[in-house]
Structures are given as structure tokens and as C-alpha cells.
Amino acid sequence: MKEFLIEDSTKYHTLKKVYRLIYEHGPLSKADLQTMTNIKHTTLVRIIDELLIQQFIFESGLGNSSGGRPPVLYEIVQNRGYIIGIDISRTHTTIALLGLKLSIIEKYTFPMTHVHTPEIVIENIIDTIKLFMQRHNVTEEDLIGIGVGSVGPLDRKLGLILDPDSFPCIGWNHVPIVSSLEKVFPVKVLLENGANTAAFAEYLHSSAIGQDILYCINGVGLRCGMLVNGQVVQNKTGVASAFGHMIVDIDGRECICGRKGCLLSYTSLDSMKTQIYEQIAAGGKSLISTEQTLTFELLIQAAKAGDEIVENVILNSAHYYGIGIANMINFMQLDQVLLNGPLIYEYPPYYEKIVQTAQKYMFNTYENAVLFNKGALKEDAVPIGAAALLLNTFFT
Ligand SMILES: [Zn+2]
Known part of the structure; x- marks a missing residue:
């Protein structure tokens, strides 16, 4: 094959x-x-x-x-053939074995911690692929290729993950992910930004209208991928976080990039934490303690329990997120907006507020033309899309 x-x-x-x-x-x-x-x-x-x-x-x-x-x-x-799809993000790495029709046969996820250097992650990936092949009787001839969806920036030509920010472990600098895998497995290895691979997976999966799709993952940061005419839009550096630095309030909160009012300064987990802590410091009552490490889980728990400070910070984040998405729709004339992330799936008011705000700021012309949805494939979107893009290269 x-x-x-x-x-x-x-x-x-x-x-x-x-x-x-x-x-x-x-x-x-x-x-x-x-x-x-x-x-x-x-x-x-x-x-x-x-x-x-x-x-x-x-x-x-x-x-x-x-x-x-x-x-x-x-x-x-x-x-007759198998593909490996990999998701490398700031919080986790997933390795999936997929059949030709892109259904996941087996997958393994491990968290990214302060000990997860590139060497350890690559070793884990290689061991997992070998284990999957052994377990499912996949020979070298049966393995068609490996698709990697990673946080950028990337050098797609040289197959490198360049210098992504906010990885919990040091050493993520010019990581030769493609050659490291090609050395062990005699197959084609494709590297693309994970937000783009996820967008592609959702596009293949969905029967909904349109080929122009914006796909955003709101995790620790904000990553966004885009398809135009059903094709992945590849920016030069493979960075998916540029959308997060769209200015949504010129006099707004300070962003990690040094500018003011970037979307990220309202939507990242860190920025929400800062806002909650500011209000606690000003005498506000919250279920969140400044002693504990703030996770999405805690944030969602507090919001669901009626913590007003947390609710307001989350909805304020949704408000700016909606404005950012409206800007993208007005500029790109998108057909679909797909959203992924813990708050999207676990806290419905967040998603609803984003959609409402986006609709409010969209040009009238697009009012009924844009479809909003939660990503159907959830955390599987990145590895499935990476495998799909790999397979696609053989047909085009
Ligand atoms: Zn910024």
C-alpha cells in the first residue's frame, strides 16, 4: 500500500x-x-x-x-494501511494509531511537565508507535506515514519545532521532530501546526456547509487554524497564536507580548487568573484561593457554584473573544467557526456569550451565513487531522 x-x-x-x-x-x-x-x-x-x-x-x-x-x-x-497522528501541545502529547479511514484504533496521552524535554517526548513517541505496531500487527510496510500537529512556530521544510513559548520544560528549541522519527521509521513524516490539523479534521468530519473555516483552541493560550476552500492556510512561521494578539481594546489590559488590549490578555488562563486575583486583592470574595494553582477545572467549578468574580471574568473573556471572531468573520467571510477548549465544552454560558457577541459585531451580510459550532472531535481533532493531512499528500 x-x-x-x-x-x-x-x-x-x-x-x-x-x-x-x-x-x-x-x-x-x-x-x-x-x-x-x-x-x-x-x-x-x-x-x-x-x-x-x-x-x-x-x-x-x-x-x-x-x-x-x-x-x-x-x-x-x-x-491495508495505518497512519500515526501526533498532537504535541503545551499541556499534553497524544500519539494515535489510525486506520485508513482515519478512525482511531488506539491512542496514548501523557501530560507535558517540567521534566518533558524534547528528547524524552520523542523517545516516548517512538516507544509508543513501536508498541502500537506490535500490538496491532502493523508491519513497516503497513505503516504509511506519520502526521505531527504541534504548537508552533515551525520550520516545515526542515521539520523543526522552533521555539514555542510557555512549554513547561526547557529545551524546546529547534527540535528536529521530523528527522528524529524518520530515522526510526522508514516513512514520510509531516509537520503542521496543530490548530490547522484540527481544523482539517473537523472539516473532513463535518457535513455542514462551507469550506472557509476558523478553528480556535482556547487552552492555556489561544491557538487558531484556518481553512480556505477546504485547504489549510499556512502562514510563514507555522504559528497559531497570532490570532491571540489581535487588538480588541487599544487601551486594554497589558499582554505578554508587551502591547495593550490583545485578545490573549482577556482569554488566556493566566490572564483570567490575574483578573481574579486583582479582584480578590481589592476585597472581592471568591471561592478561588490565591494559594492554589488555578486550573480550568477549578475555574469551571467556581463559576458553576455561582462565584460572581469568576463568572464575570469568564464572561468578559467571552465578550472579547466574540469581538475577535467577528473581526475575523468580517475580514475573511468565513462559513464556519469551530471552537474547542475546556470552557467551550464544560461551561455553556461561555460559548453562548462568544457566539452572541460575535453575531452582534458581524456585518449584517454574514448574519445568517456563518455557522458556529463546538468542535465535534474535541481532543482527537489534532492527531486525526495530522494523519489526514499526511494521507492527503499522497493524493495531491
Ligand atoms: Zn499580545
């Missing part, structure tokens, strides 16, 4: 074209494929025979008859 996907000769172009159609739209009959491709009938028959002999596709049943014999339907053989 790997050879077939890598092969780039003209003969293989047609073979891959038919395979891809069956992959994306199967089960399909010969007549369906004929209509979709305009390939000569005899050629199509030969191609399907070849795909059947190689066991890339199989006869999955019979379609509806239009009078004569019902047509044979073809589908791809799922276990």
Missing part, C-alpha cells in the same frame, strides 16, 4: 484517482466511477481488477438495480 501511494508515474495517477474516489465516496459501482471519471470502460475494468488483485478494494455488496443485474459495489480495504 505504501509503495502504491508513493508511486508517482502516470499509470499510477489513474489508479490512484479511482482509488481515491472509492476512498472518499465508496461504496461505488463501476457505473458511478464511470460517471465521475469519464475513464474508458475497458480501462476502468482493468483498473478495478488491479485494485482488487492488490486487495486495496473489495466487493462490498450489490447496489440498486435499474432493471438488469444489480451492480457490484466497491469499497476500500481498511486494514
